[in-house]
Amino acid sequence: MHEYVTLAAESFSVGDKIVGSVGMGGLATALTVGMVAGIKDPKGGKGKIRRKLDSNQASIMGVAAGTCYMAAGSIWTVGQSLSNGFAGIFTNGGFGTAGLGGVSLILGAVMYFREARPGAAAFTGILAAGVWAQAGGIWGLPQALVLTGAHAVGMA
Numbered sequence: 222m223h224e225y226v227t228l229a230a231e232s233f234s235v236g237d238k239i240v241g242s243v244g245m246g247g248l249a250t251a252l253t254v255g256m257v258a259g260i261k262d263p264k265g266g267k268g269k270i271r272r273k274l275d276s277n278q279a280s281i282m283g284v285a286a287g288t289c290y291m292a293a294g295s296i297w298t299v300g301q302s303l304s305n306g307f308a309g310i311f312t313n314g315g316f317g318t319a320g321l322g323g324v325s326l327i328l329g330a331v332m333y334f335r336e337a338r339p340g341a342a343a344f345t346g347i348l349a350a351g352v353w354a355q356a357g358g359i360w361g362l363p364q365a366l367v368l369t370g371a372h373a374v375g376m377a
Contacts (some may be wrong), residue, residue: 245293248371252286260304279339280332283346288345288367291354306352321356328352 227334243251259274274282290300311319311327328349331337337345353360 226269247349249289256343274339276336276342280342280346283343284350285367287347289351301351325356325360
């Protein structure tokens with residue numbers, strides 16, 4: 222007859238985080254370096270870009286980076302300050318009773334209907350992340366997705 226032997230192996234675990242200890246500051250830094258590397262052409266034409274970001278990729282990466290800036294705090298509060306300044310242009314009464322939802326619609330329209338250069342698209346994404354997070358409602362979904370994804374893989 223056949224004997225069946227079952228071996229019980231202990232599970233091997235390096236830790237509870239997939240990418241180690243990163244944190245929001247590290248993620249914000251990594252996304253910023255990735256944006257700059259994917260947007261900027263090498264000087265002198267000697268280097269090669271392995272992967273160049275297009276406008277859509279740059280704006281999505283900008284929204285993710287802007288969300289991480291807000292969560293990281295410290296030196297990264299500059300992104301939130303830029304978003305507040307931009308939103309203030311429209312919400313301080315110069316355009317009537319435009320609220321943060323209206324500013325969110327403006328940024329969404331620019332990002333959807335206008336294909337900007339990757340650098341400008343990334344900057345628009347960073348602005349949008351701060352405004353959308355403050356506007357709440359459906360505009361808070363990108364922030365929720367980025368933060369939930371970061372928590373799921375143990376980055377925050």
